[in-house]
Amino acid sequence: MMEQQVSSILIRYQADPGSIIAILQDVQEEFSYLPPPALKMISKELALPLSRVLSLATFYKAFSLTPKGKHPVHVCLGTACHVRGAQLVLEKFERDLGLKTGExxxxxxxxxxxxxxxxxxxxxxxxxxxxxxxxxxxPAKIAGLINKYKK
Ligand code: FES
Structure with a gap:
């Protein structure tokens, strides 16, 4: 099943090693992460060392090697958000979702x-x-936000 999905993505890009980022993006979108067997398959089909594929998969923040949720929550901790209380927002999400960041x-x-x-x-x-x-x-808006996506 997974093999077929990865295979059709590779066919879409004609197994072109120059399209590796686009291929990884499509696989990430399909599975909401990059499953290790998919990375091995990509490495084999594109004739790229697995270490190269893994280094790209770990370099870009958009890629994840662990499964993500149906609703991936990303809290911005950039400077503008940080000075406006983003850390408190993140901590409230951790408490309300019962998760640590990255989980x-x-x-x-x-x-x-x-x-x-x-x-x-x-x-x-x-x-x-x-x-x-x-x-x-x-932080006061977070419970409502989570409920919206629970439905
Ligand atoms: S959106 Fe720019 S710092 Fe958060």
Missing amino acids: TSADRNFSLDAVRCVGCCGLAPVVMVGEDVHGKVS
Whole structure:
């Protein structure tokens, strides 16, 4: 099953080693992380050393080697967000979700990560849940935000 999905991604890019980043992005999108067997398959099919594939997979923050939740929560800790209380927002998410930063819930519904500047500093502090951007987030708003995605 996974093999077929990775295979169709590789076919889409004609197994071009120059498309490695796009291939990794598509695999990440498909599985919400980069499963180790997929990385081995990519390495083999593109004739790239596994160490090269792994170094790209670990270099870019957008990639994850561990499964992420259906609703990945990214709390921005960039400077603008930090000075507006992002650390308190992150700590409240940790308490409310019962997760530490970097973890995924047992039901795979949520994962929690801290990121650096997501490019909307005017809305600081900013939280992204999947593709949704939430600005001016305060600890008081977090329970409601989580409930919205539980439904
Ligand atoms: S610092 Fe958070 S969006 Fe820029």
